[in-house]
Amino acid sequence: MSDMNPLTMAFTRRHFLHRGLVLASASVALPQFLHASAAGLPMPLEGLTSMPGVPEDHVLVVIQLSGGNDGLNTVVPYQDAAYHRARPGIGINEDKVVKLEKSEVGLHPAMTPLREMYDAGLVGIVQGVGYPNPNRSHFKSMDIWHTADTTATGEGWLGRYMDSECCGQGKGESGRPEQPASGSMPGIAIGQAAPLAMQGVKASPIAFENADLFRWTGKDYNKALSEPYDTITRQEVGVNSDPDTNAAFLVRTALDAQISSDTIRKAVAAKDRVSYPGGDLARQLKMVASMIAAGLRTRVYYVTMGGYDTHAGQGGEFGRHSQLLGQYASAIRAFYQDLKVQGNDGRVLTMQFSEFGRRVGQNASQGTDHGTAAPMFFYGPMVKRGVLNEHPSLTDLDSGDLKYTTDFRSVYSGVLEQWLAADSKKILEGTFKPMAIVTKA
Amino acid sequence: MNNATFEPGGPAARAITSSMQPIKKADFQFEQARHLLWRAGFGGTAGQIQALVSWGLDKSVEHLLNYDKVPFEAATGESFDKDIMRPLGEEERRLYRKAQQAKDEDALAKARLARQNAEQADRTQMREIQTWWVKRMIETPRPLEEKMTLFWHGHFATSYRTIEDSYHMFAQNNLFRKHAVGNFGEMLFAIIRDPAMLAYLDQNDSRKNKPNENLAREIMELFSLGVGNYTEKDIKEGARALTGYTFRDDEFMFEKNNHDAASKVILGKPASHDGDSFVRTILEQRECAVFIATKLYRYLCADYPTGSKKRDAAAKSVISDLAATLMASRYEIKPVLRKLFQSQHFYDAHIVGEQIKSPVQLVVGAVRSLNTPVRDLTFLSEACNAMGQNVFFPPSVKGWDGGRSWINTSTMFVRQNTLVFLLSGRRSQGRDGLSDVEKYDATKLFSELADAYPGASADDVEKMVDAILAFTLGRTQPASRQTLVDFVKARGGKLDQKSTVELMLLITALPEYQLC
Numbered sequence: 001m002s003d004m005n006p007l008t009m010a011f012t013r014r015h016f017l018h019r020g021l022v023l024a025s026a027s028v029a030l031p032q033f034l035h036a037s038a039a040g041l042p043m044p045l046e047g048l049t050s051m052p053g054v055p056e057d058h059v060l061v062v063i064q065l066s067g068g069n070d071g072l073n074t075v076v077p078y079q080d081a082a083y084h085r086a087r088p089g090i091g092i093n094e095d096k097v098v099k100l101e102k103s104e105v106g107l108h109p110a111m112t113p114l115r116e117m118y119d120a121g122l123v124g125i126v127q128g129v130g131y132p133n134p135n136r137s138h139f140k141s142m143d144i145w146h147t148a149d150t151t152a153t154g155e156g157w158l159g160r161y162m163d164s165e166c167c168g169q170g171k172g173e174s175g176r177p178e179q180p181a182s183g184s185m186p187g188i189a190i191g192q193a194a195p196l197a198m199q200g201v202k203a204s205p206i207a208f209e210n211a212d213l214f215r216w217t218g219k220d221y222n223k224a225l226s227e228p229y230d231t232i233t234r235q236e237v238g239v240n241s242d243p244d245t246n247a248a249f250l251v252r253t254a255l256d257a258q259i260s261s262d263t264i265r266k267a268v269a270a271k272d273r274v275s276y277p278g279g280d281l282a283r284q285l286k287m288v289a290s291m292i293a294a295g296l297r298t299r300v301y302y303v304t305m306g307g308y309d310t311h312a313g314q315g316g317e318f319g320r321h322s323q324l325l326g327q328y329a330s331a332i333r334a335f336y337q338d339l340k341v342q343g344n345d346g347r348v349l350t351m352q353f354s355e356f357g358r359r360v361g362q363n364a365s366q367g368t369d370h371g372t373a374a375p376m377f378f379y380g381p382m383v384k385r386g387v388l389n390e391h392p393s394l395t396d397l398d399s400g401d402l403k404y405t406t407d408f409r410s411v412y413s414g415v416l417e418q419w420l421a422a423d424s425k426k427i428l429e430g431t432f433k434p435m436a437i438v439t440k441a
Numbered sequence: 442m443n444n445a446t447f448e449p450g451g452p453a454a455r456a457i458t459s460s461m462q463p464i465k466k467a468d469f470q471f472e473q474a475r476h477l478l479w480r481a482g483f484g485g486t487a488g489q490i491q492a493l494v495s496w497g498l499d500k501s502v503e504h505l506l507n508y509d510k511v512p513f514e515a516a517t518g519e520s521f522d523k524d525i526m527r528p529l530g531e532e533e534r535r536l537y538r539k540a541q542q543a544k545d546e547d548a549l550a551k552a553r554l555a556r557q558n559a560e561q562a563d564r565t566q567m568r569e570i571q572t573w574w575v576k577r578m579i580e581t582p583r584p585l586e587e588k589m590t591l592f593w594h595g596h597f598a599t600s601y602r603t604i605e606d607s608y609h610m611f612a613q614n615n616l617f618r619k620h621a622v623g624n625f626g627e628m629l630f631a632i633i634r635d636p637a638m639l640a641y642l643d644q645n646d647s648r649k650n651k652p653n654e655n656l657a658r659e660i661m662e663l664f665s666l667g668v669g670n671y672t673e674k675d676i677k678e679g680a681r682a683l684t685g686y687t688f689r690d691d692e693f694m695f696e697k698n699n700h701d702a703a704s705k706v707i708l709g710k711p712a713s714h715d716g717d718s719f720v721r722t723i724l725e726q727r728e729c730a731v732f733i734a735t736k737l738y739r740y741l742c743a744d745y746p747t748g749s750k751k752r753d754a755a756a757k758s759v760i761s762d763l764a765a766t767l768m769a770s771r772y773e774i775k776p777v778l779r780k781l782f783q784s785q786h787f788y789d790a791h792i793v794g795e796q797i798k799s800p801v802q803l804v805v806g807a808v809r810s811l812n813t814p815v816r817d818l819t820f821l822s823e824a825c826n827a828m829g830q831n832v833f834f835p836p837s838v839k840g841w842d843g844g845r846s847w848i849n850t851s852t853m854f855v856r857q858n859t860l861v862f863l864l865s866g867r868r869s870q871g872r873d874g875l876s877d878v879e880k881y882d883a884t885k886l887f888s889e890l891a892d893a894y895p896g897a898s899a900d901d902v903e904k905m906v907d908a909i910l911a912f913t914l915g916r917t918q919p920a921s922r923q924t925l926v927d928f929v930k931a932r933g934g935k936l937d938q939k940s941t942v943e944l945m946l947l948i949t950a951l952p953e954y955q956l957c
Contacts (some may be wrong), residue, residue, distance in 0.1 A: 139602040152603075153837060185850070193827050194851075196836065204849035207827075214854055217861045217869045218946040225943055228928045232921045232951055244749060246795050249845060250952035257850035311557060364550035 058419055059344075061288060061301045062158070063281070063352040064195070065328070067309030068138065070321060071357035071374030072402075074111070075125060075391070079104045082394035086361040090316040090368070103387045109317055110326035113333045117379065122336065124383035126411055126435060128392035130373035130404025134356065138309070138370075142355040146197035148409050148428050157412055158300050159200025160427045161420065162186050185260055188291065189302040190284040198302055205302075206260065211268040211287065215261050233258050267294030273341045276334040279327035281305040285335040293342045299420075308354060312365035332379060349419050349438065350379040353408070359400050373404035376411055382419070384439045410435045457791040459755035461762045463783040469498040471893060472915060476793045479957040480741050481505045481782060482584025484806040487889035487912055502782045506622060506775050508583035516577065516615055521570060523608040525563045528690055560605065567607040571832055572818040574614065575825075578805045579815060589621035589774075590614065591801060592740050594832065597632055597664060598840035599641040601833045609637040610833050612691065625733055625772040626724050629665065633686055633716045634693035641838070645687050649699045652680035659838050661723065667735075670728040671708060678705040682719040724772060727764070734764035737777060743792050744844045752791065759786050794915040797847055798957050800828035803856055804863075806957065810913070811945065812886055813863040814879040820868070824859040828852050848955065860949035864942050883941045899936045902929045906944070914953050921951055 077083045078094045097106030098115060105127070107114065117123050131150055135141045143152035155163070187198045187205035198205035208214040216233075219226050234255050237248040268290045276282040284303040291298060307324055314321045332350070339345035357374025373392055378384075392402045409432040416424035418438035425431050464473070474493035478485035482505065485493075493501040504511075529537065540548035578587045594617055601610050613635050620628040632638050633656070639645065647653035657679030661671045685700025686693070705714045710722050723729055738760050739745055745756045763777050770776040781787055798806060804821050807813055815821070825831065829847055861867055864881050890897050890908045897908035906926050925947055932940045948954060 137605065139605070143602065192823070193829070193831075199836065204846075206849060206851040208851055208854070213858070213869045214851060216854065216950060217858045217867055218865075218950060220869075221861065221865050221867055221946060222939075222943055224932070225928075225946060228924050228947055229950055231924045232947060235921065235952070244747070246744070246797050246845065246956060247953055250797070250848065250955050253848050253850065253853055254952040257853040260850045261854070311554075363553070364547055365554070369553060 057347045058421075059292060059299060059301070059348045060415065060419060061285075061303070061348060061350040062197070063332075063350060064197075064302070064304045065308050065352065065354040066138075066142070066304055066306040067354070068141075068356045068358055068370055069308040069324075069354035069374060070310060070314065070368050071127075071354075071371075072360065072368075073314075073316070073321060074108050074325060075105050075127060075375045075387075076108060077105050077391045077394060080391075080394050082360075086394070087316070088362070089366050090314055090319075090362050092316055096317050100387060105387060105391055108322065108325050110322040111329045113326070113329040117333060117336060118385075121385035122379055122381055122383065124378040124385055124437060125387045126376045126378070126406055126437075127387065127389050128373045128402065128405035129353070129376045129408050129411055130356070130402075131407055131409070132404075134372040134398075134401070134404070136356060136370040136372070138355060143196060145353060145355055145408060146195060148412055154429075155201060156195065156197035156199045157427060158187065158198045158302070159196075159203045159205070160429075161200075161416060161422055162198070162203035162205070162300065163200035164427055165420070165422050185264075185296060185298050187300045187302070188288075188296075188298050190287060191302075191304055195302055195304070198300065205300075208264075210283075211265045214264055230258070263294070263296065264291065267291045267296060270294065274334055274337045276338075277327065277330040279331060281327060282331035282334060285331050286338070289335055289338040289342070292339065292344050292348065310358070310367050311363070311369060312367040314362075314367040336379060346381050348380055349382060349415070351411075351415060351437075352377045352379075357402065360394060360397060360402060361400055372398065372401040373406075374402075376408075378437055382438050382440045384436050388436070406435060407432055411437065414438070455790070456751055457755045457789050458785050459758040460785040461759060461780060462785055464498065464785050464788050466498055468788070469501070470494055472793065473498075473788050474501065475912070475915065476788065477501060477505070477782060478584075479806070480787075480796070481778075482588050482809075483578060483802055484810040484957065485584075486810060486812065487886070487893045491889070491893055498783060502779055505585045505782070506778060508586050508622075511582050513581055513583050513586075516618055518608075518611050518615070521566060521608060521611055523691060525559055525566060525608070526606040563605065563607050567601050567610065567833060568819070568822070570607055570611050570614075571822045574832060575801075575805070575818055575822050576815075578801065579808050584809075585778075586618060586621050590618045591832070592737075593617035593621065593628065595740075595835060595840035595843075596736060597628075597638060598835035598838050599637050600835050600837075604637050604640050606637070606640070608691065609640065613637040614833075622774045622778065625767070625774060626720070627772075629660075629720045629724065630717060632664070633660070633683065633720065634688075636688040636691060636693065639686065639688050639693075644683065647680065647684055647687075647699075649684050649701045652677070652684050652701065654680040656680070656683055656686075657719070660720075663838060663840075665723045665729045665732060666726060667728065667732040670726065670732075675707055678707045678714070679719050681705055682707065682714040683716045686716045727768060730764040730767040730772070731760065733772075734760050734767055734777065737774075737781075738763060739843065741778070741781065742787060743795060755786065759784070794956050796957055797844055798955055799841070799843060799847060800825040800830035800852075800856075801832065802957060803828070803955065804859060807860055807863055807949070811863075812883075813881055814866075816863065816866055816879060820862065821859070824855060824862070827855045828859075853952075853955075856955060857950045860954075861946060864945050864949065880938060881942050881945070882938075883936075883945070887936070887941075902926065902934050902936065905936060909944070909948060913948055914951070914956070921953075 072083065073090065073092060076092045076097050078092065078097045084091050092108060096109045098109060098112055099106045100118065114123060131144065133150065135144060140152055144150055146156050147154050148157040185206050187203060189195055189198055189205050189207040190209065191207055192209055194205040194207035216229055218229060235251050236255065237243055237251050241248055268287050270290055270293065273293065276286045281303065288301045288303065305328060310321050313319065336345055339348055353376050354374055356370055356372055358368035358371040363369050389406060392405050396403060409428050412428060413424040413432045413434035414437040416422040416427055417434045424434060471490060471494055474490045477493065478490060496504065537552055540552070581587050594614065599613060601607065604610060616631055616635055620631065642656040642659055643653045644656050654676050658676045661676065661679065662668055681701045682705055685696045687696055688694055700715065702713055704711060707714055707719055707722050708726060712718055735745065738756065743756060746753045763781060766777050766780050786792065804825055808815055829852060830841060835841060858869060866879060887899055890912060894908035894911065897904045899905060903926050906922065906929060910922060925944060928947065929936065929940060929944055936944065
């Protein structure tokens with residue numbers, strides 16, 4: 001039968017995809033996981049998700065600053081003499097601070113690119129975020145933030161979110177969770193490996209450093225390999241084969257990978273809508289913006305910026321920390337400009353955290369050491385604008401460290417409940433009074 | 442030599458057997474020996490497989506199990522520094538306290554800086570130990586030793602992220618190696634004395650009047666009995682039994698003053714119970730043997746449960762048999778493995794070629810079976826991380842789930858691209874500078890395949906493709922086979938160095954290549 005000829009089958013499938021139609025032929029069993037939306041290709045904003053009860057189009061972007069960002073020089077309590085006493089070398093002078101109206105704190109001058117967004121009500125700041133018995137080890141504290149668990153055990157909080165709510169994953173006849181629809185990528189992390197925060201029991205986030213890595217590099221060895229590669233990785237499980245075997249599972253996943261790869265690389269290759277500054281965070285956010293523009297059904301994106309472990313030579317108004325914050329601020333500005341041009345800014349809530357802040361007093365190396373509580377930033381038209389709470393005391397300290405005022409899990413709870421319409425109690429495995437982060441959902 | 446044949450993909454007509462009787466000696470041929478090497482190790486070359494076939498089933502299994510007879514360098518770790526993260530000495534602590542009291546910022550800053558430098562040096566050493574282990578897995582003539590060391594590492598999962606002491610992680614790794622196919626009971630007695638494990642599960646925080654339950658809980662839940670086979674009370678009593686078990690620097694230490702020696706009831710058994718007695722009581726439970734047998738089955742044989750009634754019933758019966766063997770041998774591992782590696786169930790068509798390779802299995806297996814150059818151990822180690830298996834950094838005390846959890850759309854690409862790297866030296870960004878020198882040489886592979894599959898030669902493309910497919914996959918779908926043959930024919934019908942690499946790139950990109 002000509003339909004069973006693998007080359008014809010491959011051609012026919014490509015034919016279907018181009019037309020955006022799916023024709024079911026009696027002799028070619030369609031893989032059970034494909035559904036009518038153009039064999040898995042995303043339709044912009046159409047049926048972004050099939051999650052009942054969840055606002056269809058809400059996206060969460062998480063920015064992780066790795067190393068322990070110095071919160072005190074980011075959101076500066078410049079009116080407090082204790083701040084200047086503690087940081088004679090690296091403190092930010094009052095006349096340099098980006099003042100925030102009706103607030104006792106201001107931003108580091110390098111954050112000037114965010115001035116406009118702040119004034120337009122697109123920025124919310126929560127101060128003093130931490131947790132009891134703070135851990136000052138990079139690994140341990142980061143794991144605590146990722147798992148939303150002070151013993152740092154269990155799955156990631158976003159992984160648990162995706163497990164519980166996402167993608168209509170039920171159990172097939174085999175008793176195993178069904179694979180999600182081909183090409184659907186509920187969680188995408190930019191980086192070498194998906195962060196613990198995104199790992200769930202079922203949830204399997206995709207991670208790649210750049211779109212070039214989310215493809216087979218064998219094609220670079222010889223272009224002639226493209227066609228046979230596409231044929232062998234876009235196979236379908238034969239009608240006579242047992243669909244429950246690992247072999248069949250791998251064949252389905254291989255096809256899924258090709259479709260996802262096509263989708264992502266096409267999205268990222270699209271023409272720039274705005275210009276982005278240099279730096280790794282800008283690069284990552286640009287990719288995220290492109291994927292959102294292309295209508296990917298992804299709900300959570302995770303990006304990371306490193307370098308914040310400023311033990312020595314941190315600098316004050318200028319210097320290393322200033323450069324990092326400058327890159328950070330200008331990347332976010334470009335990101336939201338991009339989203340606005342797309343008309344998608346109202347759909348995207350961005351949150352930023354770091355694994356801990358730094359000590360109040362500067363150290364002997366013109367830097368700061370690992371500390372505790374620090375501010376979190378939120379971006380988007382939906383956020384509760386401005387500085388949302390008080391700065392922790394600079395005199396009532398815990399051996400030179402700030403005492404936290406807001407448990408980070410309250411912040412997570414706010415995001416889960418207000419933006420993702422999720423059951424935060426179930427996901428965080430505990431009750432934390434949700435912080436009001438979002439005003440217009 | 443036997444013609445190795447391959448069958449098109451699809452379920453075997455016969456239902457899976459649960460028989461633990463050994464297969465007939467005559468039934469131990471190329472396919473079976475190939476399967477044995479993949480499971481009792483990290484795969485092998487066609488030549489190694491043929492050697493096993495010539496020895497027969499019994500001698501092959503004994504050779505793999507009794508690997509202490511095979512000479513290989515001991516893992517002494519002389520090149521690793523045990524003192525990077527050593528605790529402060531008496532004098533150092535005295536000076537530090539003095540600096541704290543005097544608020545001597547300079548001295549305190551120096552101490553903090555020294556600590557940070559030590560932590561950085563230790564992280565570097567941890568990476569060195571990682572690559573050391575990957576190298577050992579690649580080079581060892583005792584593959585079962587490393588395969589089982591990896592098993593115990595996943596079973597008694599401890600992560601450097603918490604320990605932050607690379608030498609303790611190395612010492613623990615050697616503990617697993619020492620008892621790899623030894624006695625599980627001895628391993629359990631040893632693990633409650635292991636500094637890395639004690640630190641990981643907060644034993645140093647455990648006090649006579651406030652025992653920390655973490656170690657007791659995980660020993661029962663994850664290391665020996667499994668959920669449902671003990672009570673919360675048993676955990677509390679177990680925690681009391683373990684008080685006083687701690688360590689100083691690199692050595693286990695029993696702090697008698699901190700030990701609760703009063704009577705306890707654990708798993709229904711009243712006694713004054715110290716840590717050893719706690720372990721002994723656990724070992725007496727049949728559930729312990731079942732639990733360990735189940736984990737061994739999953740690691741060496743097949744996923745369980747799969748959801749298929751017939752398969753799961755067969756697996757359950759096999760596990761029960763292995764558990765009985767384990768109890769009868771008083772927790773000696775070898776008899777269990779011996780029985781499994783000789784059984785009809787192990788060589789059943791539903792079992793052979795149905796296990797998803799772990800990242801380590803994929804990488805180490807590719808080098809060992811295809812003779813690719815190693816090129817860059819750090820790259821390979823990081824690739825395993827990207828695939829979800831960062832050795833010495835298991836994601837939690839539960840270890841790695843394995844099976845289908847290894848596979849998602851991005852790990853599929855990492856898996857394929859890691860093979861591209863091994864075969865061609867090509868990375869996704871830029872080329873490996875050595876790739877011009879270290880070309881993949883398939884000479885040995887071809888000559889061994891010609892031996893194993895009569896008719897297969899570089900001149901007869903179709904037969905050679907079939908031979909390579911049978912060797913790498915066991916069996917494959919006819920659809921892929923034709924694509925590969927057509928590809929080579931279109932490239933001139935010859936398997937020279939370049940077209941061989943291209944063929945291998947395609948074969949290792951097949952979804953089925955992820956199976957062993």
